[in-house]
Amino acid sequence: MNSELSSQQIQDIGEQGLLERLQRFCPPEIIGDDAAVLVTAPEQSLVVTTDVLVDGVHFSNLTTSPEDAGWRAAAANLSDLAAMGASPLGITVGLGLPGEVRVSWVERLYQGITECLQKYNTSIVGGDVVRSPVTTLAITAFGQVSPHRIIRRSAAVVGHAIVITGVHGASRAGLELLLHPELGQDLKDVEKTDLIRAHQRPQPRLDVLPILQKILNSQSKIVRLSEAKVQNLKSKIPVAGMDSSDGLADAIIQICRASNVGAVLQRRQISLPAAFDHWLTQEQALEYALYGGEDFELVLCLPQESASALVQHLGQGAAIVGKITSGSTVLLHDEEKKFPNQVLSLSQGFQHFSQ
């Protein structure tokens, strides 16, 4: 270890710099998706994902009840499983707690976690509780998936459609309303409640997986191949994707980077909460949708025909928002030519270690 390195602090290199250094301790084939995939049997893969949440950094009693903090933590991990095409098997919960935390706070946290898990027919299967100067929540979720149904970021194909499974921007709008209640003057009460709920109780899109598989299977059959060839074809229909937890723009850019492709998005196709129409400017609404994050929808790239069928089945804000192109740029295009074309780039993002 050279001396330059040994004198550096985490805050000098930031989260991304640290992750790059730590990745050399992991097998390269498991890096780069929402979760790791381990083959446990010929037709079964184990999918594993983990998150650490720290009081004051990732949640706070000021904006989040313990029930909501629990729900959100569970939902984020289940969303990572959904993003890989995997059905949940369970989660473990590691908890670090100061001695003065109220027992009822911890029980309410667990209540929120289990409410979310129950909705998706899964449960807490293990855990650890230790003393810590700061409340810390470490969740590991695991799921299973047939190897040919794994959804990877790196599988996007030029010409395929880009599908979003629901509206974007609602979670960010809900957070703004929680932080600045005075902002919602132009909103009806039910609109406010819905936006805040989108932030407090995000819904991981595990419900999309069986619909997606049904469509892919039926699309395979349409081409009338022998059964053996259908099997072969099924395993060859590549679905690329990830969740939009870090924002819609981030998801599309990550998929394009991992797949060495570009994309063109149609500005008007990006579905927004109806309340945005009479509340936000078009620029503000798009900003929330592209960069707001935590909508926990899926962003999927698949053949046009399958994409149309999927959007029709899902309804409720699901849309084809663009298509995969050759090249490497992600272009935002306005059909109405009201706004100039725009190349999307990753915002610098939240550098967890910067002071």
Next chain:
Amino acid sequence: MNSELSSQQIQDIGEQGLLERLQRFCPPEIIGDDAAVLVTAPEQSLVVTTDVLVDGVHFSNLTTSPEDAGWRAAAANLSDLAAMGASPLGITVGLGLPGEVRVSWVERLYQGITECLQKYNTSIVGGDVVRSPVTTLAITAFGQVSPHRIIRRSAAVVGHAIVITGVHGASRAGLELLLHPELGQDLKDVEKTDLIRAHQRPQPRLDVLPILQKILNSQSKIVRLSEAKVQNLKSKIPVAGMDSSDGLADAIIQICRASNVGAVLQRRQISLPAAFDHWLTQEQALEYALYGGEDFELVLCLPQESASALVQHLGQGAAIVGKITSGSTVLLHDEEKKFPNQVLSLSQGFQHFSQ
């Protein structure tokens, strides 16, 4: 939630009290062993275990290098898998770090983790790194096992022998030498080094599993049953057990409680590090062996014949230390009658939340 409950703090009810309250959020069938078991396929079970370690509570730069902290954290989780009879598939590492932690510290921690994992042919398969006011390490390990080979605490049978897979007390002795270097005057340098190494680099006993299975399979064949019956019998040979991470006394008492049985232990059969002979009184040596903890050996209950074969194969401190009895007491017996019989009980243990 009643008002009495909501005013209580974690430090009022302690770790055990908190765990009891949180267990109602988990499926009852997965509680009570070193790790949770999930069935993923007819002949395959997934075993999951998790630990949270906090700087200043579970490790400290004063007594532990980052490499050793990493090794010990990985070893403790692999030991939980071994205690269930499971082979490791991988671990996830969740890391909370203050910005001023040195990059080299984190790399050395990961170096220690991966050195341990490599020895047991497994690896880090996922993780998360976040900002936190206190360095926190959350490890989740998963492994797999055939359902009929799962080792459970609750499977002990009256008359079966109790096997320990190696010496006990070395880790605690090593810790004492680290904390009080002046204590080791009567020890040779190599003895000191070995005891300290037992504390810094504990060895999870995954190596025991294939030997155990080979012995159980060959014992089944000796009774010359038809192949179908052998299969049936194999699934019926109950091996109870856990690891001795919280001390040998704790392990035997936990097994007895979970199995509704008692045990009698032969004081002279408990194997100790050779250095104890000319360093510690018999009382002190036994105290370290029974209550010291962190030896990470396995404590297994199995038929006498299999137990003898296992001890012979393992060597190096492996021993039959007693047998399972009816009743509920765990009795420590001195064959030489130099010490009176003694009923073992769980020491109050380390109450993580007491101030």
